[in-house]
Amino acid sequence: MKKTTIKGAAGALAALSVAGLVLPVATSVTANAAAKVGGLDVAYNNPKKAIKNGTLKAAYISDTPFVGQWVQALSNDATSSSLEAPALGASIWTDKNFKFIKGGPVTLTVDDDAKTVTLDINKDYKWSDGSDVTAKDFEFEYELIANPAYGSDRYTDSLANIEGLEEYHEGKATSISGLEMPDGENGKKLVVHFKEMKPAMDTSGNGYFLETPEPYQYLKDVKPEDLAKDAKTTTKPLTLGPFKVKKIVAGESISYERNPYYFGKKANLKQVTYSIVAPSKAVASAKAKEYDFYNGASNDLYDKFKKVSGYKITGQQSLYFSAMYYNLGHYDTETSMNVTDRKTPLQNVKVRQALGYARNVAQVLKKYDNGLATLANTTIPPVFSAYANKSVKAYDYNEKKANKLLDEAGYKWHDSKKKDYRVDPETGKKLSLVYLARSGTAASQTTAQNYIQKWKAVGVKVTLYKNKMTDFNTWVSMMTDPTSDQNWDITDGAWSLSSDPSQQDLFSASAPYNFGHFTSEKLTTLLNNIDSDKAFSKSYRVKAFKAYQKYVHDSAFIIPTKFTIDYTPVNERVKNFSNAFGQHESWSKLAVTSKK
Numbered sequence: 001m002k003k004t005t006i007k008g009a010a011g012a013l014a015a016l017s018v019a020g021l022v023l024p025v026a027t028s029v030t031a032n033a034a035a036k037v038g039g040l041d042v043a044y045n046n047p048k049k050a051i052k053n054g055t056l057k058a059a060y061i062s063d064t065p066f067v068g069q070w071v072q073a074l075s076n077d078a079t080s081s082s083l084e085a086p087a088l089g090a091s092i093w094t095d096k097n098f099k100f101i102k103g104g105p106v107t108l109t110v111d112d113d114a115k116t117v118t119l120d121i122n123k124d125y126k127w128s129d130g131s132d133v134t135a136k137d138f139e140f141e142y143e144l145i146a147n148p149a150y151g152s153d154r155y156t157d158s159l160a161n162i163e164g165l166e167e168y169h170e171g172k173a174t175s176i177s178g179l180e181m182p183d184g185e186n187g188k189k190l191v192v193h194f195k196e197m198k199p200a201m202d203t204s205g206n207g208y209f210l211e212t213p214e215p216y217q218y219l220k221d222v223k224p225e226d227l228a229k230d231a232k233t234t235t236k237p238l239t240l241g242p243f244k245v246k247k248i249v250a251g252e253s254i255s256y257e258r259n260p261y262y263f264g265k266k267a268n269l270k271q272v273t274y275s276i277v278a279p280s281k282a283v284a285s286a287k288a289k290e291y292d293f294y295n296g297a298s299n300d301l302y303d304k305f306k307k308v309s310g311y312k313i314t315g316q317q318s319l320y321f322s323a324m325y326y327n328l329g330h331y332d333t334e335t336s337m338n339v340t341d342r343k344t345p346l347q348n349v350k351v352r353q354a355l356g357y358a359r360n361v362a363q364v365l366k367k368y369d370n371g372l373a374t375l376a377n378t379t380i381p382p383v384f385s386a387y388a389n390k391s392v393k394a395y396d397y398n399e400k401k402a403n404k405l406l407d408e409a410g411y412k413w414h415d416s417k418k419k420d421y422r423v424d425p426e427t428g429k430k431l432s433l434v435y436l437a438r439s440g441t442a443a444s445q446t447t448a449q450n451y452i453q454k455w456k457a458v459g460v461k462v463t464l465y466k467n468k469m470t471d472f473n474t475w476v477s478m479m480t481d482p483t484s485d486q487n488w489d490i491t492d493g494a495w496s497l498s499s500d501p502s503q504q505d506l507f508s509a510s511a512p513y514n515f516g517h518f519t520s521e522k523l524t525t526l527l528n529n530i531d532s533d534k535a536f537s538k539s540y541r542v543k544a545f546k547a548y549q550k551y552v553h554d555s556a557f558i559i560p561t562k563f564t565i566d567y568t569p570v571n572e573r574v575k576n577f578s579n580a581f582g583q584h585e586s587w588s589k590l591a592v593t594s595k596k
Helices: 078-087 135-146 165-169 224-228 279-287 299-306 348-357 361-368 399-408 445-457 472-480 521-530 538-555
Strands: 055-061 106-111 115-123 188-194 243-249 251-259 271-277 292-296 313-316 322-326 330-332 337-339 371-373 432-436 461-464 491-496 558-572
Touching: 055 078, 078 243, 078 251, 078 271, 078 348, 115 135, 135 165, 135 188, 165 279, 165 337, 271 279, 279 348, 299 313, 299 558, 313 445, 322 348, 348 399, 348 445, 348 558, 361 445, 361 558, 445 461, 472 491
Parallel strands: 055 271, 055 292, 432 461, 432 491
Antiparallel strands: 106 115, 115 188, 243 251, 251 271, 292 558, 313 558, 322 491, 322 558, 330 337, 371 558
């Protein structure tokens, strides 16, 4: 499915499990070593000779522990995806534009006439215990997502395009008819049968089929309700990447050693340790040369990292966007549908628009993001330039327009002279909202209070959820668990998109990740147009994307906030480090040129 991951407040790395998170053909992103993004080199080219059997220490900057879930169907956050990257590895390799290529562990063939995608598994593709990767391992991932007993929130309408998957999900079938294993469960071929073929099925992250297996023989005896907490999925996983897990310190670090059964190039490094480092300690640890590179570095730390000697700052255009969400309904677990039924002033589109115009986002970005972020006008990041609707204007700070919209919506000032607060025309009470603001960076609290003051200036009283900032892990739990406390009105969401920018899995009526629960016939139509038969035409798909972006702006069910450039400080002793897209052997190639 579309590997999209929820970004942490401090998250700057698009850990496409990165979540992920793959680019369309029309996007021009080069993978050569000389490439630059925003003035930053995409790769660091250390000319010195690598030492044999070196060790590397990587850091991910976060104010919360990592969750540590290895089953992709049960994992959501980019932090865990980043820390697990040395042991993951792509099953189907791609080029710099994220088109599937041959030569990797699995060869993928798309047959439009037969309405199938076939996965041919290389005989040498093995798990980290030496056991073969089988057709059943790829089929099992579909079971994990589609069987509600496992508790995955990754089942989507996109996947329901597979023959028999919807019937399996609803308990009407005991197997998935559209997943064919011609050579049996232990064979090396899986054929996926679709109801309809979709655009971008030759591109990774298209959302209509899965690209990762899970070790069926290793996990089959674990009860579905126990799988998410079992040691086999949290601390003792089987993996496929160039490294395998040696030791996990829960929430803090993962130590890796070479995986002798890895399909690809033998890792240059003998050992890797990946650790969580608090934002407040990150720069000091770099000055002490504690880590070889830092992922997840927030933009407010950029100037400080630039001044640390012995490190090179690399960068890449992020597949990331952030947005302000409004809580407009709920997710019905019985029907697996979002329902826009919450009684809130935010049901009025003019109120939503007013709150967007009342925020001084551009000023905040200028103050805290050090030139690495730009005000977002849509939910399509600049890296997908072919699909971006540049005619859509961002919700930039405009207090006069915000006041006008609130007046038009009927929310008059309690006292027209004092202009202290506005009144709800239906209840006669003060217009009050709850802001579920996330912690994560040194600027998080200040930024949240700034927006609260800006909203106050246009007559809207906004208070923090439980009168405090909310940490990332708690926020993720609240967003992904429909039974959690939903007494909030406004929050900030950030996504690292997959390599195809279609947003069915984020905003469709059935999407579990539709955090604001906004639905409409128009939105459904626009999302479907992007992946319709007509969208096999590039020109039609471009128009469909642009129409969708205009509707997002006009309906204001979310307010796009910013796009970013990711940056990674890299110790000068590191060799072969690159942020380029299409680098499927990046962890194998990494090396160091000195012991310290």
